[in-house]
Amino acid sequence: MDTINPKLPVIKLKIVRNSNHPWIFQKMIEKPDQKIPNGCIVDIEDRGGAWAGRGIFNGHSRISLRILTTNQDEPIDEAFFDKKIGLAVGLRKEILNLETSTNAYRLIHGEGDGLSGLIIDKFCKTIVIEFFSSGMYRLKDTIQTILLKHYPEHQITWFAESHVQKQESFNCKEPGYDINPEIINENGLSFKVTPGTGHKTGFFADQRENRLLLSTFCKDKKVLDLCCNSGGFSVYAKALGKAEDVTAIDLDEEVLALARHNASLNKVRIKCVQSDIFPWLRDCIAKGEKFDVVILDPSKLTRDRDEIETALRKYTDMNRLAMQVVCDGGILLTCSCTGLVSEFDFFDSVRKAAWQAGKTAQILKLTGAGPDHPFMAHAGEGRYLKAIFARIHHGTT
Numbered sequence: 001m002d003t004i005n006p007k008l009p010v011i012k013l014k015i016v017r018n019s020n021h022p023w024i025f026q027k028m029i030e031k032p033d034q035k036i037p038n039g040c041i042v043d044i045e046d047r048g049g050a051w052a053g054r055g056i057f058n059g060h061s062r063i064s065l066r067i068l069t070t071n072q073d074e075p076i077d078e079a080f081f082d083k084k085i086g087l088a089v090g091l092r093k094e095i096l097n098l099e100t101s102t103n104a105y106r107l108i109h110g111e112g113d114g115l116s117g118l119i120i121d122k123f124c125k126t127i128v129i130e131f132f133s134s135g136m137y138r139l140k141d142t143i144q145t146i147l148l149k150h151y152p153e154h155q156i157t158w159f160a161e162s163h164v165q166k167q168e169s170f171n172c173k174e175p176g177y178d179i180n181p182e183i184i185n186e187n188g189l190s191f192k193v194t195p196g197t198g199h200k201t202g203f204f205a206d207q208r209e210n211r212l213l214l215s216t217f218c219k220d221k222k223v224l225d226l227c228c229n230s231g232g233f234s235v236y237a238k239a240l241g242k243a244e245d246v247t248a249i250d251l252d253e254e255v256l257a258l259a260r261h262n263a264s265l266n267k268v269r270i271k272c273v274q275s276d277i278f279p280w281l282r283d284c285i286a287k288g289e290k291f292d293v294v295i296l297d298p299s300k301l302t303r304d305r306d307e308i309e310t311a312l313r314k315y316t317d318m319n320r321l322a323m324q325v326v327c328d329g330g331i332l333l334t335c336s337c338t339g340l341v342s343e344f345d346f347f348d349s350v351r352k353a354a355w356q357a358g359k360t361a362q363i364l365k366l367t368g369a370g371p372d373h374p375f376m377a378h379a380g381e382g383r384y385l386k387a388i389f390a391r392i393h394h395g396t397t
Contacts (some may be wrong), residue, residue, distance in 0.1 A: 022379055042055065056116075060169035085146045104193065105122055117135065129157070130160065131172055133168060181194045189240065212236065224291040226294065233297065322353075333387060335388075339384035362392075366389075
């Protein structure tokens with residue numbers, strides 16, 4: 001792999017570097033005099049000639065530089081990754097003590113752990129690497145070697161979503177071997193996970209604390225889980241929360257089958273319905289059906305900045321419908337995992353939805369992902385998940 005040496009390529013900036021954000025965009029850099037392969041480690045100089053950092057270069061990507069260190073004496077080598085991954089493991093095991101409550105958690109959260117372009121999740125004895133950078137993919141073997149030092153006898157798999165491979169101009173060759181499904185444990189509950197397939201890295205570990213909080217509102221209640229995916233909220237509501245009745249809605253037959261399986265693993269029964277939530281909710285409203293607790297946790301609505309307004313309108317529409325099936329004084333948990341949508345804008349879409357529905361939303365708590373998904377104060381993009389716990393009242397006063 002690339003390490004610091006006198007011949008390390010240098011990228012010059014058009015700007016004076018007055019920020020410690022790890023991303024530098026294509027429009028901010030001078031075109032290199034020589035051809036530099038995408039994914040190379042480079043030194044960075046600002047417009048005034050001052051050394052500004054060291055990181056991964058990709059001339060094809062909108063994010064052309066991902067800074068990994070601002071210490072000029074620190075090479076980007078195996079020891080660097082050993083240190084960063086070691087710090088991340090220590091946070092999860094020794095500070096957060098996650099392994100006392102779960103064996104499934106986010107191990108590396110990109111910029112939040114100082115490794116821009118890299119996401120790693122742990123599911124029992126399986127580790128899943130997701131690459132968002134061609135440079136991190138080039139360093140795959142080094143990353144695997146270090147992971148196995150901390151988690152020996154684990155199976156490792158990896159992937160990159162197709163849109164990322166296109167944006168970063170690389171071809172991610174996934175491992176040529178099968179990955180065994182895992183049964184993970186979380187707060188005393190069990191879930192089947194097939195890492196490396198389906199949504200994200202196999203399971204939504206980011207909602208762990210929100211699932212637990214949601215369960216406290218469910219005793220003897222009628223619960224509706226919209227966009228239920230593999231049934232995380234539904235199982236928590238029934239098994240831990242002791243809900244009287246749980247209905248889980250999703251359009252994907254495959255994840256509904258997994259939701260049923262997860263309910264069975266925990267010796268509870270939930271009603272699973274395959275449907276688009278929009279017509280289902282409209283039909284529900286027409287029949288006057290109500291629920292004490294409603295969860296709305298849709299998948300990411302856009303990756304395109306030009307489509308943010310469209311996504312916000314959709315959040316308003318789905319929340320307006322969801323609020324109309326909440327009992328007077330009932331609980332709504334509504335979420336957004338669309339990173340391009342800010343917390344302020346998501347909150348505003350919920351405010352509009354309440355007004356349009358003729359409801360009042362009494363906010364109980366604003367949360368996000370669990371602490372195994374840290375983000376840096378200077379790189380707020382890592383705070384992608386927004387969750388609003390609200391009590392819904394009839395009327396607008």
